[in-house]
Amino acid sequence: MLENRRFVIIGFFALVGFIYLSRLFYLQVLDDSYSIESSSNSIKRVIEIPFRGQIYDRNGKLIVYNTPVYDLLVTPYKARVEDTLKFCRVLGIERRDFDSLMAAASAYSRVKPSTFLRQLSKEDFASIQDVMVDYSGFEFAKSSLRTYTAPTLANTLGYVSEITGAQLEKQEERYYRQGDYIGQNGVEKIYESDLRGKRGIKFVMQNVNGVYKGPWKNGILDTMAVAGENLYTGIDLAVQQYADSLMVNKVGSVVAIEPKTGQILTIVSAPSYDPNMLASRYFSKNFAALARNPYKPLFNRTVMASYRPGSTFKMIQALVGLEEGVITPSSGFSHAGSPIGCHNHPGTGTVALGVMHSCNPYFYNVFRRIVYNNDIRNTYKASAAGLDTWYGYVSKFGIGQRLGVDITGEYKGNLPNKKYYDRIIGEGRWKFSNIYSLSIGEGELLVTPIKMANVAAIIANRGYFYTPHVVGGIGDKRRIDTTFTRRRETGIAARHFEPVIEGMIGAVEGGTARRSKVQGITIAGKTGTSQNRVGDDHSIFIAFAPVDDPKIAIAVFVENAGAGGVAAAPIATLIIEKYLTGKVTNKALEESMKNANFMRKVVLPGQKRPAVADTARKRINNPDN
Template sequence: MLESRRFVIIGFFALVGIIYLLRLFYLQVLDESYSIESSSNSIKRVIEIPFRGQIYDRTGKLIVYNTPVYDLLVTPYKARVDDTLRFCQVLGIERRDFDSLMNAASAYSRVKPSLFLRQLSKEDFASIQDIMVDYSGFEFAKSSLRTYTAPTLANTLGYVSEITKGQLEKQEEPYYRQSDYIGQSGIEKIYENELRGKRGTKFVMQNVSGVYKGPWKGGELDTMAVAGANLYSGIDLEVQQYADSLMVNKVGSVVAIEPKTGQIISMVSAPTYDPNILASRYFSKNYAALARNPYKPLFNRPVMASYRPGSTFKLIQALIGLQEGVITPESGFTHANCPVGCHNHPATGTVALGVMHSCNPYFYNVFRRIIYKNNIQNTFKASAVGLDAWHDAISKFGIGQRLGIDLPSEYKGNLPNKKYYDRFYGEYRWKFSNIYSLSIGEGELLITPLKMANVAAIIANRGYFYTPHVIHGIGDGKKVNPEFLVRHDTGVESHNFDPVIEGMIGAVEGGTARRSRVEGITIAGKTGTSQNKRGDDHSIFIAFAPAENPKIAIAVFVENAGAGGSAAAPIANLIIEKYLTRKITNKALEERMFKADLMSKVILPGQKKPISADSLKKKLISPDSVKKKPVVKPATTPAPKKQ
């Protein structure tokens, strides 16, 4: 018994010894990482940052690409600068900048490299590369700068900037490091994981002075950086730039959609800015200037701004009334006992004429019939029950909810229901006389320009829509997000769209939008005038064309421009013609819209009157307004606070 225990103990220690020897053999012979660590004085591990994916328009034109640049890094404990004055002269910085940057780097880590100067061009790098060999502790790292082929789509594309401390701490996987760049808004943010690519690693040999001596082991352990996936958008760059030009000196939005796919053709937020000014070493200065601008060029109006839809909402009222059977295409109404006023127009004895002439009393009666299901009783309970049914039918058009576009911060708007009014009046203490303004798109309704462009697409498709989206393809295979292939039905049968579309065509041919009709193209449109507490009303127009085979649906909002036919309709119809024919026939109308300066009508919060146009222009930033600095600029890393 004792003898067997002795063999067990000996066997146990022998096994431990064998395991120890095998582990030692693995670490010293097989495991390359151990060899790399043990040779840290002569072998350096370099992280390769991949290029971000590029972005293309629907015709294959490049919108966003990368320009190679270099960042200068410093490792404080290795840094040796005997002649600080000469060093500063080489880099084009002040002595105080040098001290501040070195203090900031030391506060981060004395043994880890951190950013000293960012975004040196190839020319900058070439001019100082040889000189920097004399200064140990400094090294260059390849980087890239987002570059835009045209000064457009700033809010839609978004921007990239240095990752914040909060973002570093919250990241789910340890991918980003200090000074890395990350998409902060727009497409750059939504598709960050696809755009960022995959980091690479290479091992290089260097001498005691840090001078590069070639790849270690011929680079057999290196891994290549993989560039981010390219994105393919539905944007038509030519049409986008044309829409931008029409919205100069105006506040508002343009959203154009391809009805049969949901792809965004154009998206304008005005006033805007050149995206290149946030893709430079002057990011902090330019961002601060944009943030201070009272007209909020950083605010993405197509998906974030809220307006009352005005008369454009009458289209949905008509469709719900027809689907519910409370009206027919031949229904007509008088103006008697109607609390909403009417424009001076011929009789509206049909749905088509009601739409064509945008008759307020007509749609007051339509809404009343929807709420009471043709049993006209102005009671509290009937109003509440009818409103909730109306709310459910309207919500199928995407109103009062987020559509799910691939852009951040989409505003869902407001579509009131029973609970909404109960909070203000008390349960069953309100009735139709409290809510009738909803009939003509006023009252508590709030929508975004994106939603009204989607309504135009729904009518163009006669009852359905696909989630609007900017990007329709990801990577070489142009993979499509499956969410954008789901068809959403409104529950309105296709034949009920006939009288509404007839009225929309009539509005452009001889009604409220007749002054901006386009020869040779049948456009179905509807004007709207959104009430505004400050200054003139907002001008709205939604449309699609060609009416017989729709290829574009559009919504245009121009703040403080008055009636829908005065500004929004001409801009929309010019964009439609540009997209469908690549030319403009009505040059006089085009010139008038180019020259229209409507920003001077805008009354900002806290003001009693508009700002003059000249004063406003001084507040807007442009790339030309940024003065050229020396070729090398200090990084924006702040100096640490004094204890």
């Protein structure tokens, strides 16, 4: 009995010993991670950052690419710099810069490497590489710099910069580390997960001085970095640069869309800046300078600036009136009884003539009929119910809503309804006489330029649109978010668009935009003048062409330029001709617009505000409203 027990005990200890020996063999021989850890003095784990995906225009032209650069890293507890002044001369920095950079690195971690100098060029790296071997604690890491083929699209593309502490803490997956770069705005931010690629890891051998001695185990454990996916946009780079040239010395926006797809062809926020300014080691200094610029080049006016649409909104009024059945294509109105004045023009006996001549009394009466559903009683109850009906139609054009474009910072604008006026005036205290300015696109109505370009696309398509978007394809398979391929209906029957389009053609051929005709191209357009409490009014024009097979829909806003036919319409039609034909025939108009300087009319913060003429008188004398 005792003999059997002795064998059990011996067997137990033998089993335990075997288990320990097996584990030791696994850790020392089979498990590479243990080997790597035990050889930490000679084997280094190196993270390889992939190149970001490149960005192309619709014709395959490169817009954004990567230039290889080098970052200099420092591990404070290892750093040894006996002659600081000599070290600073080698790197081309001041002593105070050295002190602040070392302090920042130590504050982050004394035992972990962090960035000391960023984005050294290949030439800089080659000139100091051998010298830096003498300074322990410093090492180089290969990186890349975003580079732009042309100084354009800055606000749309966005920029890439070092990840912030707050972003590090908020990330859902632990992908980014201190010192990593991340898309901070625009397309770079929205498509970050596609553009960033996948990191690689390699193990290298080095001697006690940190000198590279080759890959460890011939790289058998290394994983390759995978470059980010390329983006293929709908932008026409040649037309984009042409539009930029027309918006020099102007404040405003240009947005052009391909109606059939919703792809953005051209998008200008003026004034802008060269995107290379925010893609260098001088990012902080350049960003601060741009932020101080009184003309706000960092403010993306295409999706963030809010304007009253003025007379460009009248087409929507006509379409809602036709759909509701309160007017017909042949409905006419006199000027009598309208509180909004008008300029001298022939009679407005049809919807087409109302649009062509931009008749204010005509659209006052259209809006009144929509709100009252032809039951003309100026009461709160009637106004509130009719206004919400009108709101339901207009909101389907994207007004007062975020369209969901792939550009950061999109504003909703403002589309007032019953709740809005109940809040600002008081429930039961307002009626039609308080809101009739909405009839001509004024009052509390606010839109962004991209929304009005989308309205032009809706009219071109006779009632539907695709959400405007910059990127038309991701990666080799050119995949796209299904949000941008879903057809969105306005609920307005296609037949109702014909009289409106007839009026828009008339406006270009012989109306308020007749100065901007293009030989051989039938353009449907509408001028507008947006009321402005500070300085001159804003010039607006929306259009599409060719009418029978629309390929481009456009909106142009030029701040403080006055009537729509003065600046916005000529710029829009020049861009239309350039896109459709590849050339411009009206050289005199082109030269005039390139040389026009409306920036001097812009009232900057702190400047004395000029007196603004009486609104009613401005409306009477303005041919756009």
